[in-house]
Amino acid sequence: MKVIDILNNGKVNVSCELFPPKQFTQLTGAKQIVREVAALDPSFISVTYGAGGGTSDHTVDLVRAAEENGVTALAHLTCYSSAREKVLNVIEALKKNRIENILALRGDRASDAPLGEFRHASELMELIASQGDFCVGGACYPECHPESRSLAADLDGLKRKVASGCRFFTTQMFFDNAVFYKFAYHLRSAGIHVPLVAGVMPVTQSSQIERIVKLSGCGIPLELTAICDRFADDPAAMKQAGIAFATNQIIDLVASGVNNIHIYTMNKPDIARAIMNNLSDIIGKQGTNV
Ligand SMILES: Cc1cc2nc3c(=O)[nH]c(=O)nc-3n(C[C@H](O)[C@H](O)[C@H](O)COP(=O)(O)OP(=O)(O)OC[C@H]3O[C@@H](n4cnc5c(N)ncnc54)[C@H](O)[C@@H]3O)c2cc1C
Numbered sequence: 514m515k516v517i518d519i520l521n522n523g524k525v526n527v528s529c530e531l532f533p534p535k536q537f538t539q540l541t542g543a544k545q546i547v548r549e550v551a552a553l554d555p556s557f558i559s560v561t562y563g564a565g566g567g568t569s570d571h572t573v574d575l576v577r578a579a580e581e582n583g584v585t586a587l588a589h590l591t592c593y594s595s596a597r598e599k600v601l602n603v604i605e606a607l608k609k610n611r612i613e614n615i616l617a618l619r620g621d622r623a624s625d626a627p628l629g630e631f632r633h634a635s636e637l638m639e640l641i642a643s644q645g646d647f648c649v650g651g652a653c654y655p656e657c658h659p660e661s662r663s664l665a666a667d668l669d670g671l672k673r674k675v676a677s678g679c680r681f682f683t684t685q686m687f688f689d690n691a692v693f694y695k696f697a698y699h700l701r702s703a704g705i706h707v708p709l710v711a712g713v714m715p716v717t718q719s720s721q722i723e724r725i726v727k728l729s730g731c732g733i734p735l736e737l738t739a740i741c742d743r744f745a746d747d748p749a750a751m752k753q754a755g756i757a758f759a760t761n762q763i764i765d766l767v768a769s770g771v772n773n774i775h776i777y778t779m780n781k782p783d784i785a786r787a788i789m790n791n792l793s794d795i796i797g798k799q800g801t802n803v
Contacts, residue, residue, distance in 0.1 A: 514585045515648040516614040517680045519556050520708040520773050525798050526556035527763075528587075528710070529778040529785050533560055533571035540571060544578045549782035551582035553789045559587035559616060559683075559775070573603065577610045587650070588612050590641075591620025592631035600637065604644045615641055616650045616683065633670070638677035653682040653709070655696035659730050668703040681707050683775050686714035686725070689734045690765050697771075697803065708802070711766050714777040715784050717755035719745040756784060760791040767795055770803040 519526055529550050534543045550558060558579040562572045576586035588607055592600055607615065619634040631637055634651055641649050651674040654667065661667035671682065682700075687693050693711055700709065716722060719741035722733060737758060744751035763774050778785040789796065 514613070516557055516585065516587055516650060517648045517708070519585065520681055520710065523799055523802065524772065525767055525792075525796050525800060526773050527789065527792065527796050528557045528559060528773075528775045529553070529555040530559045530561065530775060531575060531778060531780055533563075533575050535563075537571075540574060543571065543575060543780070546780050546782055547575055547578040548582055550778060550785055551579060551584045553782070553786055555584060555776075555785075555789070556773075557585040557587050557614070559589060562589040562591050562618075562620075573606045573610060573612075576607070576612050580610075580612065585614065586612055587614040587616055589616045589618060590637065591618045592634070592637040593620040593622050593629055594626040595620075595629045595631070597630050597640070600631075600640065601644070604641060604647075607647075608645050613646070614648045614650070616652070617641055617679070618652055633673070635670075635673045635677040635679075638674060638679055642678040648680055649678050650681040650683060650710075651679040652685065653696075653700070654685045655687045655692045656685070656731050664699060668699065668705070671700070671705055672703065675705060675707055679707065681710060681773075683710040684712045685729055685731065686712050686777055687731055688714075688716075688737050688762070689732060690762060690769070692732065693766070693771075694769065708773055709771075710773040710775045711771050712775045712777060713759055713762055713766075714779075715755050715759035715788060716741070717752040717781070717784055718748070719751055752784070756787045756791070760788055763788070763792060764795065767800070770801055772800060772802040 560572050560575040576588045579586035617634050617637045638649050641647050657667045722741050740754045
């Protein structure tokens with residue numbers, strides 16, 4: 514099934530994100546995680562792709578595992594450090610495995626990796642469009658991509674993605690819903706009307722915060738800082754509070770007319786399960802999407 518048809522179904526959809534193992538020996542364990550997450554019946558499962566391309570084979574393995582477990586799969590694919598031939602091989606492998614959905618990203622360049630032939634995700638989107646009938650999505654950033662000069666430049670980049678075949682956007686994580694609502698307003702005002710999927714990251718270990726801020730640059734509201742400070746030395750309490758914070762964030766989004774939610778599950782089925790259980794009477798409900 515195409516992800517765009519799920520996003521446009523008028524219901525509250527919750528999808529989950531997983532990442533592939535670095536080594537072949539860890540593949541069996543990773544497939545077990547896919548099975549456990551698939552059992553939660555998410556709208557779709559997305560699987561990330563290493564920027565250096567090192568885990569590309571396992572991305573294909575895991576999206577195939579998701580489909581084998583009856584869940585629509587979305588394969589991430591990056592291009593920044595890759596040769597065109599390598600990218601074409603992955604697209605071919607996805608086609609062979611009947612994977613219909615690709616989240617096309619630029620990726621980040623490891624300092625020692627050579628620069629590939631692609632400069633931006635939109636170039637990858639054009640290539641994918643020429644290779645078959647894929648449903649292609651892209652990334653967007655409620656707090657602007659760190660390299661963007663301005664909000665206007667950021668929105669221009671997103672318009673280029675749509676012109677290159679991008680049919681939906683998944684957001685970078687954010688912890689303050691007001692930031693998301695403002696961004697959605699700017700997006701729609703700029704004439705970008707493809708579905709917007711809100712990316713929610715459950716913070717269940719206080720040590721995650723520093724890494725998140727360093728990698729994504731997103732703002733941390735006082736409520737979440739207080740949770741991390743209060744429960745830093747109590748892992749069980751931190752996990753419970755982090756699940757509650759993410760659940761509340763999702764409930765506020767849905768109440769405000771956001772139907773499509775993506776949980777950055779970080780290969781932790783128990784956390785995904787807890788959040789999905791908290792939302793059991795909300796997921797799948799019909800409602801107007803903003
Ligand atoms: C939902 C999501 C999933 C992700 N999954 C992965 C993953 O699986 N693997 C991974 O390695 N990384 C992943 N990332 C991280 C992502 O690769 C990085 O954030 C990267 O820095 C930017 O990727 P992009 O696709 O947004 O790039 P681009 O769209 O190329 O944008 C990068 C910058 O260039 C600007 N820009 C865009 N197009 C143009 C243009 N034509 N001319 C000039 N400037 C332009 C943009 O405004 C932005 O400032 C993910 C990010 C998100 C939000």
